[in-house]
Amino acid sequence: MLSLLRPLPVACCLYLLLLLLPGGQGRIPAYNNGFHYQDISNGNGNGEIYFNGVRLHVESPEPAVSATRGSSVTLPCHYHYEPELATPRRTRVKWSWLPANTISAPVSPAASARETEVMVAMGNRHRSYGSFRGRVRLRRSAPGDMSLVINELQLNDTGRYRCEVIDGLEDESVTVELELRGVVFPYHSQEGRYRFNFFGAHQACQDQDATLATFEQLFTAWEEGLDWCNAGWLADGTVQYPITDPREGCGGVDLAPGLRTYGQRHHLLRYDAFCFSAAVKGTVYFLKHPVKLNFTEAVRACASDGSAIAKVGQLYAAWRLMGLDRCDAGWLADGSVRYPITKARANCGPPEPGVRSFGFPPWNLKFGVYCYR
The missing domain is CATH 3.10.100.10 (Mannose-Binding Protein A, subunit A)
Incomplete structure (x- = not known):
C-alpha cells in the first residue's frame, strides 16, 4: 500500500492540474503533427476530443488483382489528404501479406490473422523482407502513389496484401487480394486413395510443382465444372470435394450441386489432395x-x-x-x-x-x- 502513496512527478501533477481547471481553461503544449484537434467543453468540465482538420485517406481502385506466375504485377494503393496539403509530408508506408496457402493450420484465430512484412519505406529509404527481398518496389508514378510492384511472381505469393500509410497519429490502410491464374486438380498417392495426411498432401502438391488449393480456388474450379467424388485436403486444413452432378455416394441425389465439406479435420487423418498449379515459365x-x-x-x-x-x-x-x-x-x-x-x-x-x-x-x-x- 505504501507504494501507492509514492509522490507523483511534478510534470505529471502539472498535467493533471491543467486538465482539472474549470471550464476546460487549462492549456497544455500540444504535439503538432499537422493535424488539428479541438477540445469541446460540455459545461461540466469534461471535454470531447474530435478531429476537425486534415484527414488521411488510403484507397485502392482494385480490391483484387490476378496475374500469371513468373510475371510482374502491381497492387494499387494511393493516399491523399482532405483538404489537400500545401506542402508534402513525410509519411511511412508498410506493405504486409497474409498468405493464401499455409503449411499448417493456425492454433488460434489470432494466429490465423498474423501478417508477414513485405516492404517498409519512408522517403527514399526502403527495405524488403523474406522471399520478397529484391523482388518488390514502390511504383511512385504520382504524388501519393504507394502501389507495390512484385516481380517474378511465385506460386506462393497469393494472398491478401495490406497497404498501410502512417503519418504521425494517423494510420490508415487498405487491402488488395492477389490471385494467380491457374488450375485445380485432384491428386492421390501411388499407393491408392486417401493416403495423405495434411502434411503429406502439402508435400505431394509441392512435388508436382503446385500448392494445396485454397477454398476460393476450389470454388472457382467447381464453378468452371470440376466434379470429383473423392474428398481432399485444402490449404486451410479443411477437407472438401466439388460436385456438379449430384449422385449417390457423393452426398446423395437430394443435395444441390456445390462443395461438400467435412470441415476442419485432424491433420493426421488421411484423404486425397486438391492441388493448384499456375502457369509454367x-x-x-x-x-x-x-x-x-x-x-x-x-x-x-x-x-x-x-x-x-x-x-x-x-x-x-x-x-x-x-x-x-x-x-x-x-x-x-x-x-x-x-x-x-x-x-x-x-x-x-x-x-x-x-x-x-x-x-x-x-x-x-x-x-x-x-x-x-
Whole structure:
C-alpha cells in the first residue's frame, strides 16, 4: 500500500492540474503533427476530443488483382489528404501479406490473422523482407502513389496484401487480394486413395510443382465444372470435394450441386489432395521418339533432349493455360501416365476436355513421355 502513496512527478501533477481547471481553461503544449484537434467543453468540465482538420485517406481502385506466375504485377494503393496539403509530408508506408496457402493450420484465430512484412519505406529509404527481398518496389508514378510492384511472381505469393500509410497519429490502410491464374486438380498417392495426411498432401502438391488449393480456388474450379467424388485436403486444413452432378455416394441425389465439406479435420487423418498449379515459365511437350518407353527410359529420353520429365502440375497448367492438346498417353515425373485434351474427339476419352489419367501403371510398361523445358 505504501507504494501507492509514492509522490507523483511534478510534470505529471502539472498535467493533471491543467486538465482539472474549470471550464476546460487549462492549456497544455500540444504535439503538432499537422493535424488539428479541438477540445469541446460540455459545461461540466469534461471535454470531447474530435478531429476537425486534415484527414488521411488510403484507397485502392482494385480490391483484387490476378496475374500469371513468373510475371510482374502491381497492387494499387494511393493516399491523399482532405483538404489537400500545401506542402508534402513525410509519411511511412508498410506493405504486409497474409498468405493464401499455409503449411499448417493456425492454433488460434489470432494466429490465423498474423501478417508477414513485405516492404517498409519512408522517403527514399526502403527495405524488403523474406522471399520478397529484391523482388518488390514502390511504383511512385504520382504524388501519393504507394502501389507495390512484385516481380517474378511465385506460386506462393497469393494472398491478401495490406497497404498501410502512417503519418504521425494517423494510420490508415487498405487491402488488395492477389490471385494467380491457374488450375485445380485432384491428386492421390501411388499407393491408392486417401493416403495423405495434411502434411503429406502439402508435400505431394509441392512435388508436382503446385500448392494445396485454397477454398476460393476450389470454388472457382467447381464453378468452371470440376466434379470429383473423392474428398481432399485444402490449404486451410479443411477437407472438401466439388460436385456438379449430384449422385449417390457423393452426398446423395437430394443435395444441390456445390462443395461438400467435412470441415476442419485432424491433420493426421488421411484423404486425397486438391492441388493448384499456375502457369509454367517453360514449355511442356510430348517427346517425339521412334519407340515407346518404360519409365526409366522416359526419364533418360527427356534428359537427352535437354529437358526434364514433366510434373503433373506442369501438364495441367500447360493444358489449361496454354492449350496443350495431345491424344498420346505419356509418362510423368510421379510415375503416372496421362494426356491432355482441349478438344474432345473420338478415341481420346470422354466427351469433355480434361487431362486423362491411366493411373500409376507398372514402370516396365511402354508409353510416350511428356517433357518440360
